[in-house]
Amino acid sequence: MNKPLIDKFVQESSGLTKSLIESLKDGVVLFDNKKEVILINDSMMHITGLPQEGFLISELTSLFKSKVNIQLQLDHALNNGKETFINDVNILKYFYEMRIFPVKDVAEKIIGGAIVFHDITYLKEIDQMKTEFISIASHQLRTPLTSIRWYTQMLYDGDAGKMTKKQTEFINEVHQGSIKMIELINSLLNVSRLEAGRIKIEPKPTDLIQVIKKAMQETKMIAAEKGKKCQIELNIKTKVPDQVMVDPIAFSQIIENFLSNAYRYTPMKNGKISVLFEEYDHSHFQISVTDNGIGIPLEMQNKLFVKFARAENAKKMVAEGSGLGLYIVKLLIESFHGKVWFKSTENQGTTFYFTLPKQGMSPRKGDRNLEKNY
Amino acid sequence: MTKILVVEDEKNLLKAMQEMLVKNKYQVVTASNGKEGLAKLSVDLDLVILDIVMPEMDGMTMFDELRKIPEYQNMPVIVLTNWTSDDAKIKTQKLGAIDYLIKSDWDISQIIVKINAIVSKIKKNKA
Numbered sequence: 001m002n003k004p005l006i007d008k009f010v011q012e013s014s015g016l017t018k019s020l021i022e023s024l025k026d027g028v029v030l031f032d033n034k035k036e037v038i039l040i041n042d043s044m045m046h047i048t049g050l051p052q053e054g055f056l057i058s059e060l061t062s063l064f065k066s067k068v069n070i071q072l073q074l075d076h077a078l079n080n081g082k083e084t085f086i087n088d089v090n091i092l093k094y095f096y097e098m099r100i101f102p103v104k105d106v107a108e109k110i111i112g113g114a115i116v117f118h119d120i121t122y123l124k125e126i127d128q129m130k131t132e133f134i135s136i137a138s139h140q141l142r143t144p145l146t147s148i149r150w151y152t153q154m155l156y157d158g159d160a161g162k163m164t165k166k167q168t169e170f171i172n173e174v175h176q177g178s179i180k181m182i183e184l185i186n187s188l189l190n191v192s193r194l195e196a197g198r199i200k201i202e203p204k205p206t207d208l209i210q211v212i213k214k215a216m217q218e219t220k221m222i223a224a225e226k227g228k229k230c231q232i233e234l235n236i237k238t239k240v241p242d243q244v245m246v247d248p249i250a251f252s253q254i255i256e257n258f259l260s261n262a263y264r265y266t267p268m269k270n271g272k273i274s275v276l277f278e279e280y281d282h283s284h285f286q287i288s289v290t291d292n293g294i295g296i297p298l299e300m301q302n303k304l305f306v307k308f309a310r311a312e313n314a315k316k317m318v319a320e321g322s323g324l325g326l327y328i329v330k331l332l333i334e335s336f337h338g339k340v341w342f343k344s345t346e347n348q349g350t351t352f353y354f355t356l357p358k359q360g361m362s363p364r365k366g367d368r369n370l371e372k373n374y
Numbered sequence: 375m376t377k378i379l380v381v382e383d384e385k386n387l388l389k390a391m392q393e394m395l396v397k398n399k400y401q402v403v404t405a406s407n408g409k410e411g412l413a414k415l416s417v418d419l420d421l422v423i424l425d426i427v428m429p430e431m432d433g434m435t436m437f438d439e440l441r442k443i444p445e446y447q448n449m450p451v452i453v454l455t456n457w458t459s460d461d462a463k464i465k466t467q468k469l470g471a472i473d474y475l476i477k478s479d480w481d482i483s484q485i486i487v488k489i490n491a492i493v494s495k496i497k498k499n500k501a
Contacts, residue, residue, distance in 0.1 A: 139427070142456035142478040143384055150390045150482040157483065159397070182478045189458070200460075369460055 027096070027117035030103070031057045035074075038112070047091060047117060057115070064089040070098070077102055078113055089117075095124045127196065134192045138185045145185075148178040186371035187324040191307065193368045194331040200366030201250060201335060205243035209236065211252045212275055212287075219259040223271070230263055230271035237278040238285065245360030249370050250332050257329045258289040258352045265293035265314060265350075284338075284355040295346035304342065305330040329354075332370075336361035376420045376493050377401040381411035381436065382454070383428040387477065391423070391454075394486050400493075408436030417445055420496060423489070424471075426455040426462055434462060437469050450496050454485065 018039070021028050027044035031037050035057045040050065048063055061070045066089040077084040077100040086098040096117040103112045152175035154160060156168060163171065193199045216232045223230040255275075262273045272292045280286035296304060300311040308323040333340045333354050344350035378395055382388040383406050395402045403419070405411040408431030411424070422440070426433040433453065440446045453466045453474045463474045472492055475485065 139456055139458070142476075143387070146456060146478040147384070147386045147390075149478065150387065153481045153483060154390065154394070159393070185478075367460060371458060 026119075028114065029057070029060060030112065030114045032112040033110070044117065047094070047096075057113075061115075064091050064096070064098070066090070066098075074100055074113070074115075078110060081110055088120075094119060094121045096120060131192055131196050131198070134188060138189050141185055142182065145178050145182050149175065149182065152178065184322050184324075187322050187328065189371050190328050191324055191331070193366075194328065194335070198366045198368050199332075199335070199364075199370060200368065201247045201361050201364035202369075203245035203247055203361045203363055206246045206248045206251065207242060208244050208246065208251065209234075209240055209277070211248060212255055212277070215252055215255045215259050216275065218256070219263050219273070222260075223263055227268075228263070228266075228271060229269050230266060230273060232259070232273045232275070234275045235277070237276065240277060240285070244356075244358075246336075246356070247361055250336070250361070251356075253370060254329050254332055254354065255287070255289075257325045261325065261352070262289050262291035262293065262350070266291050267293070280355045283358055285358055286353060286355050288351050288353040290349060290351040292349040295348050295350055296342070296344040297346050301342075301344065305340070335364060375399065375401045376497070377403065377416075377418055378421045378423060378489075379403045379405065379411065379414055379419050380423045381405045381408065381428070381433065382423075382425045383407055384425075390482055391485075394482050395489070398486055398490065407431055408433055408439075411436050412439055415440065415443070415446060415449075419449065421489070421493060422449060422451045423454050424451055426453060426457040426466075434465060437466060437471070441469055450492070452489070452492065 021030075021039065022041050024041060025043055027047045028039075028041045029037055029044050030039040037053055037055055037057055037060065040052055040060075044050075045052065048060060050060060050063075057074070058071060061074065064070060066086055068086055070086065070089065073084045073086055076082075081102045081104070083102070084100040086100075089096050089098045097120050099116045099118070101114045101116070102110045103114055105111050152171050155163065155171045156175055190199070212234060216234060220230070220232055259273065259275075263271065266273065270292070274290050276286075276288045276290070278286050278288075294314070296314075297311055300309070303309045304311075305326050307327045309327075310323040330340055337357065338355045340352070340354040342350055342352045376399075378400050380388060380391050380395070380402060382391065382404070385406070388404055388406065392402050392404060403414050403416075405414045407428045410430075411422070411433075412431070415422075424433045424437060431439075433455065437451060437453075440449060440451070448470075451466075451469070451471050453462075453471050454477055455462075455475075456477050458476055466474055473488065475488065477485075480488075
């Protein structure tokens with residue numbers, strides 16, 4: 001191809017690209033290395049009310065509200081040459097997904113960047129409606145379930161006269177069933193609120209060891225009630241301050257959940273559970289719960305923290321279980337920037353680990369506390 | 375005899391509460407909404423057990439109104455509801471509620487144990 005033809009081709013394709021960007025419904029803005037805006041499409045001008053050119057990208061990003069620092073993310077994308085994604089930015093009453101792309105030349109040198117804003121206001125509204133629906137439905141469901149729970153317990157206790165052994169056994173099944181349903185409602189509410197970021201984290205000075213010991217005691221009591229022989233021990237291998245700033249409800253729910261899983265999937269006799277409190281690194285504690293239970297099958301291991309996931313061997317051993325417990329625990333731990341993982345061998349046992357910042361949890365705004373965990 | 379006013383619109387739950395409280399030797403007065411609850415207030419009451427979501431007048435409004443009456447400014451109140459709202463919990467705490475219990479989270483015998491403990495504390499304070 002001769003040069004004039006190449007120039008014409010470049011000119012035309014650049015015109016085409018420009019037209020394409022202009023016609024997009026998503027807001028698009030291109031900027032150079034000095035972070036000066038070189039192109040802004042109609043949608044973006046409509047979203048922000050900014051003119052076509054002659055302003056800095058920081059003027060544009062400062063119009064948006066976000067839980068994360070947009071400017072930092074922008075620098076991060078440009079410095080590392082990697083696309084960055086911000087889930088939830090807001091301007092006026094609209095919500096957007098924001099993607100920041102570094103723009104490179106043929107020599108892979110970063111010459112600027114692009115930001116694409118995708119409107120998710122409609123999705124947010126649907127999500128809000130879903131949350132409200134769950135909240136109202138859960139209240140409506142609680143009332144008849146309370147009735148079943150209270151009356152079956154009164155029958156069981158003989159408040160309406162003596163029952164036969166068989167009747168007592170059957171009514172106990174109904175009573176336990178009502179409790180399981182209430183538990184499921186509470187778990188669903190917790191999931192829906194954690195996913196929506198509505199659960200508040202309220203750190204208070206808390207004696208962590210005391211919380212762990214209390215949860216261990218409760219697990220021992222439940223095991224004894226079910227006639228299960230189970231040893232539970234605690235090992236502390238690091239210096240733990242008397243008080244750490246954590247949300248006591250969130251912390252105890254995590255511990256209770258790991259202990260209850262450990263207890264439920266250990267054998268009837270010779271069940272052994274150990275809790276280990278140690279240092280993870282200079283700024284984190286590591287807490288782990290080890291059991292000698294049925295273990296997690298290999299094919300299930302990468303799905304374990306997924307909503308409603310339950311392993312086949314777990315279903316066989318314990319019929320009930322919503323598959324929400326570990327998912328809730330993961331969301332909770334992530335909410336205070338901790339890590340959670342496990343090691344498991346089928347038929348030998350499992351260890352769950354999580355980290356907790358030594359400084360404790362940072363407070364998080366929200367309009368709800370966690371619902372009761374069973 | 376310890377006298378308790380139970381304000382609850384769900385007839386079957388009210389019946390269960392009444393049955394168990396009477397069995398535990400309490401004198402029970404009942405009301406099925408906030409308006410009726412206010413009408414049944416008396417100075418010889420030792421405790422009010424109050425639901426939140428009720429027709430005609432909800433528990434929150436009744437609680438507000440009750441605290442405006444000088445002789446009931448220190449009346450012990452326990453909230454017993456299925457309304458799991460933190461706002462409601464905080465509001466009732468500000469009005470001086472002793473506890474905010476979610477009905478479905480407890481067996482009725484556990485609720486009675488809690489009431490017994492609260493009543494003995496109230497009696498101790500009075501004595």
